[in-house]
Amino acid sequence: MPHSTDPIPEADLRPVHEQRSFASLRSIGALILREMSTTNGRSANGYLWAVAEPAGGIILLTIIFSLGFRSPPIGTNFAIFYATGLVPFMFYMALAAKVAASIQYSKSLLAYPAVTFMDALLARLVFNTVTQILVSYIVFAGVYFTMETRTDPQIVEIALSLSMAFVIAAGIGVMNCFLFEAFPWWRFAWSILTRPLFLASCIFFIFDDIPEPFQDYLWFNPLVHVIGQMRKAFYPSYMGDYVSPVYVFGVGLALTAFGLALLVRYHRDLLNS
Template sequence: MIQALVPQHHPMRRWPSWRTITALIFREMSTSYGKSPGGFIWTILEPVGGIALLTVIFSLAVRVPPMGSSFALFYATGLLPFLMFLDISKKVAQALQFSKQLLFYPGVTFVDAIFARFFLACMVHALVFVIVLSGILWYDNVELIVNIPLVVLAFLMSAGLALGVGCANCFLMRRFPIWANVWAIVTRPLFLISCIFIPYDSMPESFRDILWFNPLVHIVGTNRTGFYSTYRAEYVEPIYVALVAALLFGVGLALLTKWHRDLAQR
């Protein structure tokens, strides 16, 4: 009799439910993309068009890329994982705010909300990766052998780091609203110190010792290794990126587990 009165979805459940996550993904696609012209398609074309425009502008200023013969390819292989990290970490950080009303239902937890936004953003950026890089290879008539496992590894590294940073920021931005402004200031130099324009190996040796601790440098290096067979990024340590991502995710998840009820009411 007592067991029959216990709800199937206990409010203290921590492990994500795939059924709930799928429902949240479709909800976000409907609310975020259903109202914009072109819907979900425009969500894919918007970053593709932005990257293409920036690539054309910079390729006109810099004729000879540091690697290969196509500046567009060199630029995109560094910019894509960087933008992916920024976008996914931002979406994960806003998970509590976006699904605030749904968190009061016993079948939905903050973990579901985080993973729903994470998986949807990963799917979007996977399509952007394929469209942009395939388009560049076709347009510039670049002949190369792409190391798919390394490209996938770079994608997973970027996604994992974004999940860790986003989870930590999800707590910090709700607990301390000023952190959103601080984070925006802190991340501005990342565009210049993530080796998007200048390869890590071309940096001054004294500067390299500091840059090595930027996980994005390892991600960009891994991605470029997948496209340039002669490039040996010996400085890359995927394990370092995984440890940073896991540490941030663990800390963020622990803090959210303790404070998510109070944060959801803000």
């Protein structure tokens, strides 16, 4: 029998992992575009509104609380003090919530072999991280350039705080992505359990002013470290010796690894449930 002399397509000569990488990148890009179009409208203005809405909300809250509180625990301007607490807190809350809903949001598309749960997680993680970074920049720039804040923001230190918020949000989000699908009641329980976070994350006060033994308990809240690091970034005189990036990164990465292990093991069961 004669052998075929037809050339093998170049695409078939690529390693399987390389082809899979390109497929994943295309899937992630498509999921990002889908989220932009479905969540924020089908135009650039829709995405601009997605950034402006949370930024405007944070700025409005900052102004309102600034009228009631004249003397912050550190510095002379309550607006920037409050913003340094609220911005990283909202960064974490928004990102963790979006990542936790990744499978639910893209469940209909995950039935196709070309789209995996990792694609859905990464798409939401990338899209919402970029959005929250833009929100953070708008809020800080708005307060810093319109008020006398007497602060000295350090870009590297700000980046460290947002990186800490990113890692802990990713860990909580990935873990809840499994738990929300495996145990529907956990969504309501989590909502109740996290309501005190707004008060327990040192947004209105500093960790140093908390009396014992409550200080020891609050230290285990990763958001206390995230917000403390942000305040160190704006107030060079603020020591913040309690801040431990190692602790935050360790908790976040451990939760991410554990959550991913559970999703790898049970994602098919979750999709079929």
